[in-house]
Amino acid sequence: xxxxxxxxxxxxxxxxxxxxxxxxxxxxxxxxxxxxxxxxxxxxxxxxxxxxxxxxxxxxxxxxxxxxxxxxxxxxxxxxxxxxxxxxxxxxxxxxxxxxxxxxxxxxxxx
Amino acid sequence: xxxxxxxxxxxxxxxxxxxxxxxxxxxxxxxxxxxxxxxxxxxxxxxxxxxxxxxxxxxxxxxxxxxxxxxxxxxxxxxxxxxxxxxxxxxxxxxxxxxxxxxxxxxxxxxxxx
Numbered sequence: 567x568x569x570x571x572x573x574x575x576x577x578x579x580x581x582x583x584x585x586x587x588x589x590x591x592x593x594x595x596x597x598x599x600x601x602x603x604x605x606x607x608x609x610x611x612x613x614x615x616x617x618x619x620x621x622x623x624x625x626x627x628x629x630x631x632x633x634x635x636x637x638x639x640x641x642x643x644x645x646x647x648x649x650x651x652x653x654x655x656x657x658x659x660x661x662x663x664x665x666x667x668x669x670x671x672x673x674x675x676x677x
Numbered sequence: 678x679x680x681x682x683x684x685x686x687x688x689x690x691x692x693x694x695x696x697x698x699x700x701x702x703x704x705x706x707x708x709x710x711x712x713x714x715x716x717x718x719x720x721x722x723x724x725x726x727x728x729x730x731x732x733x734x735x736x737x738x739x740x741x742x743x744x745x746x747x748x749x750x751x752x753x754x755x756x757x758x759x760x761x762x763x764x765x766x767x768x769x770x771x772x773x774x775x776x777x778x779x780x781x782x783x784x785x786x787x788x789x790x791x
Contacts, residue, residue: 567735572719600779609768609782610720655719662733665710665780667719 568593568660572668579646580676587671589656590638596666598659599639601630604670605652613654614641646675679703681783683769689789690759698754698786702771708778709752711744712768714785720768726752759790 569592579585591599597618602610616623616630616639623630627646632639643650656668682701690696702709707728712720722736729749737743741759746752756763766785772778 570719602782609784611782612779615779657719663708663725663727664722664733664736665720666722667712670717670719 568596568658568664568666570656570658570666570668572656572671574671575669576672576674578674578676581646581648583646585641585643585646585650585673585675587641587654587656587673588638589640589658589668590636591658591666592637593658593660594634594637596658596660599630599632600657600659600665601641602655602657602667603652604655610655643673646673648675648677651675681769681771681781683767683783683786685786686784687787687789689791691791692759692761694759694790696756696759696788698756698767698788700752700754700769700771700783702750702752702769703773703781704750706771706773706781707749708772708774709746710770710772710780711752711754712770714766714768723754756788759788761790764788764790 572589600615603613604610616632627644629642653670657665684699709726711723714720724734724744726746741757744754766787768785769783770780772780
């Protein structure tokens with residue numbers, strides 16, 4: 567089955583700085599990679615996703631890059647704000663339609 | 678429109694009891710997923726429905742866990758003879774299509790087994 571690893575587990579940045587979270591996956595057939603933001607006690611919310619035929623996708627301050635050869639993908643948040651503080655999860659969907667999640671990164675943006 | 682809803686929001690039960698957790702997906706979404714999320718962990722896949730059938734139940738931890746979706750809409754996750762280790766937040770998600778489709782999560786049911 568698929569195995570998704572996520573680093574770092576915790577990340578603190580100063581407001582205005584950038585944050586980068588990295589994930590690796592094991593199943594080369596996985597083809598859809600969403601990122602979720604989860605605030606304490608709330609449901610995961612999709613913030614950006616990327617498909618295997620695309621190398622990079624950007625949405626305002628958030629971008630995701632995918633390296634299929636190396637089987638890793640990364641989330642980049644620029645100009646961080648205190649409201650970006652949350653737990654972020656990466657996920658990979660395989661051809662069996664299962665989603666496998668990383669263990670999460672707790673991001674703290676210090677004002 | 679209405680999002681994914683789950684009931685109850687909290688469930689406290691005693692070890693050995695039977696529980697049912699309900700998920701109402703977004704209308705028209707054919708794919709439905711159940712996950713279990715323990716504190717400090719990512720959602721763990723349990724089972725996936727496409728329509729009425731369980732397309733993949735390989736994530737169910739053992740035969741105490743069972744899920745149904747008889748009419749292709751509402752789904753119920755059933756846990757028999759609950760154990761303390763079953764305590765977690767159970768999340769449901771639906772998607773308008775299967776492969777490559779965005780998932781929309783429900784608020785979850787927090788299950789506590791005493």
